[in-house]
Every structure is written in structure tokens, then in C-alpha cells.
Amino acid sequence: MTRGPLAVLTVLATLWPSLAFAHTEQGRAAGLLAGLQHPVSGLDHVLAMVSVGLWGAQLGAPAVWLLPVTFPMVMAFGGMLGLIGVPLPGVEVGVALSGVLLGLAVLAEWRPAVWAAAPIVGFFAIFHGHAHATELPAGASGLLYSVGFVVATGTLHVVGIGIGVIHRWGWGRVALRATGGLVAAAAAFFLWRAFA
Amino acid sequence: MSGTIRVLAAAAAIVLWPATALAHLVTTGLGPFYDGVSHFALTPEDFLPAIALALLAGQRGSRAGRLALFALPSAWLAGGLVGLALPTIHTATLVTTLSFLALGGLVAAEARLRPEWVTALAVVVGLLHGYLNGAAMAQAKLGTLGLAGIVSTLFVAVALAAAMVVAIRAPWGRVAVRVAGSWIVAIGLLLLGWSLRAA
Numbered sequence: 533m534t535r536g537p538l539a540v541l542t543v544l545a546t547l548w549p550s551l552a553f554a555h556t557e558q559g560r561a562a563g564l565l566a567g568l569q570h571p572v573s574g575l576d577h578v579l580a581m582v583s584v585g586l587w588g589a590q591l592g593a594p595a596v597w598l599l600p601v602t603f604p605m606v607m608a609f610g611g612m613l614g615l616i617g618v619p620l621p622g623v624e625v626g627v628a629l630s631g632v633l634l635g636l637a638v639l640a641e642w643r644p645a646v647w648a649a650a651p652i653v654g655f656f657a658i659f660h661g662h663a664h665a666t667e668l669p670a671g672a673s674g675l676l677y678s679v680g681f682v683v684a685t686g687t688l689h690v691v692g693i694g695i696g697v698i699h700r701w702g703w704g705r706v707a708l709r710a711t712g713g714l715v716a717a718a719a720a721f722f723l724w725r726a727f728a
Numbered sequence: 729m730s731g732t733i734r735v736l737a738a739a740a741a742i743v744l745w746p747a748t749a750l751a752h753l754v755t756t757g758l759g760p761f762y763d764g765v766s767h768f769a770l771t772p773e774d775f776l777p778a779i780a781l782a783l784l785a786g787q788r789g790s791r792a793g794r795l796a797l798f799a800l801p802s803a804w805l806a807g808g809l810v811g812l813a814l815p816t817i818h819t820a821t822l823v824t825t826l827s828f829l830a831l832g833g834l835v836a837a838e839a840r841l842r843p844e845w846v847t848a849l850a851v852v853v854g855l856l857h858g859y860l861n862g863a864a865m866a867q868a869k870l871g872t873l874g875l876a877g878i879v880s881t882l883f884v885a886v887a888l889a890a891a892m893v894v895a896i897r898a899p900w901g902r903v904a905v906r907v908a909g910s911w912i913v914a915i916g917l918l919l920l921g922w923s924l925r926a927a
Contacts, residue, residue, distance in 0.1 A: 560770075597903040601836055601910045608914035615921030678918035679772055682911050 563673030567680020570664055571688060576627050576722040577660060579715045581685055583634035584653055585692015586708060586715075589699050590638060595646050596696075599653050600689040604682050606654040610661025611678075624726040626659030631719025638712025641705070660685075760870040764877025767861075768885075772915075773824045774857050774878075775885070780831035780912050781853055782886040783905055785846050786893025787835065792843035793890035796850045801883045803854025804861070808875040811862020821923045823856050828916025835909025838902070 571577050584603055588596040613620065620626075633652070636642075644652070664681065695711070698704030768774055778800065785796035831853070834841065841849075858879075865874040893905055 597900075597906070600907050601903075604907075604910050604914035605836070605917065608917035612917045612921035612924075615918070615925045617925070674922035675772060675915070675919055678915045678922070679776075681918070682914045686907065686911055 560673040560676045563676035564680045567677035567682075568684045570667060570677075570681055571684040574664070576631055576719065577664060577685075578688060579719055580627065580631040580634055580656065580660065581688035582692040582695070583631065583638055583712070583715050585689045585694070586638045586696045586711065587634055587649075587653075587692075588689075589693050589696020590641055590708065591643060591646075591649060595649055596693060598646060598650055600686065600693070602650055603653055603657050603689065604686055606657040607661035607685065608678075608682065610658035611664070611681075612661075613658070614662040620659065620662045623659055623663045625723065626656060627663050628719055628723035628726045630656030630659060632716050632723055635712045635714070635716025635719055639709050639716055640712075641709060760873035761877040761880075763868075763870055764865070764874035765881045766877075767864075767874070768878045768881045774861065776912055776915065777824070777827035777831055777853055777857060778882055778885060779889050780828070780835055780909065781846075781850055782889035783835045783893055783908060784831060784839070784841070785843075785850070785886075786890040786896075787838055787902075787905060788841060788843055788846050790894050792841075792846045793894050795843055795847040796890060797883070797886050799847045799850040800854045800886055801879045803851040804858035804882055805854075805875065805879045807855035807858025807860075808862035808865065808879070809858075809872070811859040811864075812866045812872065812875065813862075815863035815866035820856075820860055821919070823860065825916055825920045825923060827853060827857070828912050828919060832909045832912030832914075832916055836906050836913055837909075838906055 571581065584599055588599040591599075610620070633656070696708060699708050768778075781796060781800060782793075785792045831849075858875075861878055862875060865871060865878075868874070896902055896905065
């Protein structure tokens with residue numbers, strides 16, 4: 533027996549991690565990672581979520597914090613409806629339409645009252661939750677998937693608000709409105725595809 | 729079969745063979761105390777309600793924070809000891825879901841509760857979650873040392889989270905805490921959905 537294979541055997545046997553964790557801990561990491569990955573894997577969802585932050589930044593206080601506080605809760609409510617089997621017609625259309633309208637709101641720098649803006653965003657949040665929250669990989673943890681899903685979606689809002697900081701400068705306001713136009717155009721493509 | 733191939737075959741067998749299944753709780757290999765530490769840190773069913781309560785206590789000021797810092801771990805320990813002695817219920821998704829919704833909702837709304845009410849809430853949450861932890865510890869044969877690991881980590885987590893929130897002065901920082909509360913409510917709603925779906 534040569535020293536090389538023996539060394540390989542020793543190193544593999546020493547460094548290889550334990551593989552099986554039975555029962556309650558099974559699939560937890562997979563669930564968390566799937567939940568974190570899912571919201572950023574669909575461009576339609578990403579565009580709408582970032583737009584929520586962009587629009588909030590344009591609207592300023594109190595909308596800039598009211599929208600990110602209310603959106604996850606309403607989105608999760610939509611997810612819960614999906615999980616318990618309550619049907620919601622035209623989910624994909626609703627998701628795409630949310631991107632179009634939010635993009636247009638940013639493009640036009642539309643400034644409705646907060647009591648009007650929050651229900652608009654909340655209405656579309658139900659579609660996003662219904663469409664995405666239920667797509668749990670087999671064997672993964674539902675709770676950890678939910679944690680990852682909510683954290684990733686909230687982080688997209690924060691990214692949108694962060695980008696929206698440029699609104700304080702003149703060139704930034706123009707750039708922000710142009711970004712809204714791009715979002716609306718891209719979401720219009722998803723809308724067309726949803727109907728196709 | 730040459731010696732090299734035999735050794736490689738043995739290596740492959742070791743690599744592909746799964747380790748012994750570890751039921752129920754994560755086992756660190758460092759003993760029951762650290763198993764308890766890792767259990768609390770890696771179990772959102774316990775970790776998130778505790779953090780939510782710490783955030784709520786921090787929102788209500790330093791007195792509420794100090795009261796919760798001692799009330800929550802004490803109640804958790806008391807509930808845990810009962811759970812160790814009478815481990816009849818091992819999982820209670822309802823308790824977890826309600827904790828997420830109620831505590832997260834109070835944080836998101838920045839509810840103006842008096843410190844005494846926050847303390848009472850800490851006692852209730854501690855007793856319920858502590859009992860469930862104790863029952864799990866009894867099942868996994870981790871005993872009081874495992875429970876001690878949980879309560880110690882809980883004390884540190886509550887101290888850090890509540891103190892951080894008490895110290896926040898910037899308005900956006902207060903908003904960030906409320907956003908964290910809304911995320912916990914959202915997770916609770918989804919957990920409710922998963923529970924109802926499984927039922």
C-alpha cells in the first residue's frame with residue numbers, strides 16, 4: 533500500500549462532515565436557502581419589490597417607512613391564502629401589473645396620499661405572496677423557507693429605498709424617474725407573457 | 729484488485745456512508761450545555777419570539793428592558809423545569825404562531841405598553857416556550873444542563889437586543905425596529921398557513 537492513497541483516505545475520513553440529521557432538523561438549511569433565493573430568482577418579483585422602495589423614497593416620510601412595514605405583512609397574508617388553498621385568479625397578471633403600475637408611479641413621480649398609496653401597494657402584495665410563498669422545495673422546512681422569503685423580500689425593499697436616496701439631488705430625481713420607466717417597460721413584457 | 733484501488737474503494741465507502749442519524753436536536757459534540765446554546769440560536773421558533781420581546785421591551789425604554797431581561801429568562805427556566813419534569817407536549821405550533829403574530833405585531837405597531845405589561849408578557853412567553861424547550865430537552869436527554877444553555881443564551885440575546893433598541897435615537901433606527909416586527913408578523917402568518925395546510 534502506498535502512502536498517497538493512505539493519505540487520501542485519512543484526510544477524507546477526518547474532514548468529511550456528518551451527513552444525516554433526522555427528524556425535526558432535517559431540511560432546515562435547505563428551506564432557509566430556498567426562501568432567501570426565491571424572491572431574487574424571479575425578475576418580475578425583484579422589479580416590483582425594488583419599485584416599492586423607490587416609490588417610498590420618492591414619497592418621503594411617512595410612506596418611506598409605512599410601505600416596507602405594511603408590505604411584508606400583507607404579502608404574507610397572501611401567502612397564507614395560497615397555503616390554505618384559497619384560489620386567487622390571475623396571480624401572474626397581478627404580479628406583472630404591480631411592476632407596471634409601480635414603475636409608472638415612479639416614472640410620473642406620482643404622489644397620492646399615504647392612505648391611498650398603502651392600499652395600492654398592499655393589494656399587489658397579496659398577489660406576490662400568493663404566487664411565491666408556497667413554492668417550498670420538497671423536504672425543506674416551511675418555517676425557515678418563510679424566514680428566508682420574508683428577509684429577502686424586505687432586503688429588496690431596503691435596496692430600493694437605498695437607491696431612492698439619490699432623489700435628493702436634481703440629477704438623481706431624473707435618474708430615478710428613468711429607472712421607473714425601465715421597470716414599467718420590463719414589467720410590461722412580463723404582463724404580455726402572462727397573457728400569452 | 730490492487731492495493732491502491734482497495735484503499736480508494738474503502739475511502740469511497742467511508743465518504744458515501746451517512747453518519748448516524750441525530751434525532752430531534754442539533755448535537756454539537758460539546759456536551760448538553762452547548763447543545764442547549766445551539767438549540768436556542770438555531771431554532772427560530774424560540775429565537776424570534778425572544779428577540780421580538782426584547783425589541784418590544786427596548787421600545788418601551790430602559791426600565792421595561794431591565795425588567796424583561798430578568799423576567800423572560802427566569803420564566804423560561806421555570807417553564808423549562810416543569811417541561812423536564814412533565815414532558816407531555818413536545819411541539820405546539822399554535823404557541824409559536826401566536827407568539828410571532830402577537831409580539832411582532834406589538835413591535836410593528838410600537839405599542840405603548842407600560843413596563844409592567846411588557847414584564848407580564850415576558851413571563852407568559854417565557855413559561856410557554858420554556859415548557860416546550862424543557863419537554864424537548866427531556867426527550868433528547870439533555871436535562872437541566874441543556875436548559876441552562878438555552879436560558880444563558882436567551883439572557884445574552886435579550887440583553888443585547890433590548891439595550892441596542894433602548895440606545896437608538898435616530899428616527900430611521902426606530903423604523904428599522906418596527907420593520908423587523910413586521911417581518912416577524914409576516915413569518916408568523918406564513919407559519920399559520922403551513923400549519924393549516926398540514927392539518
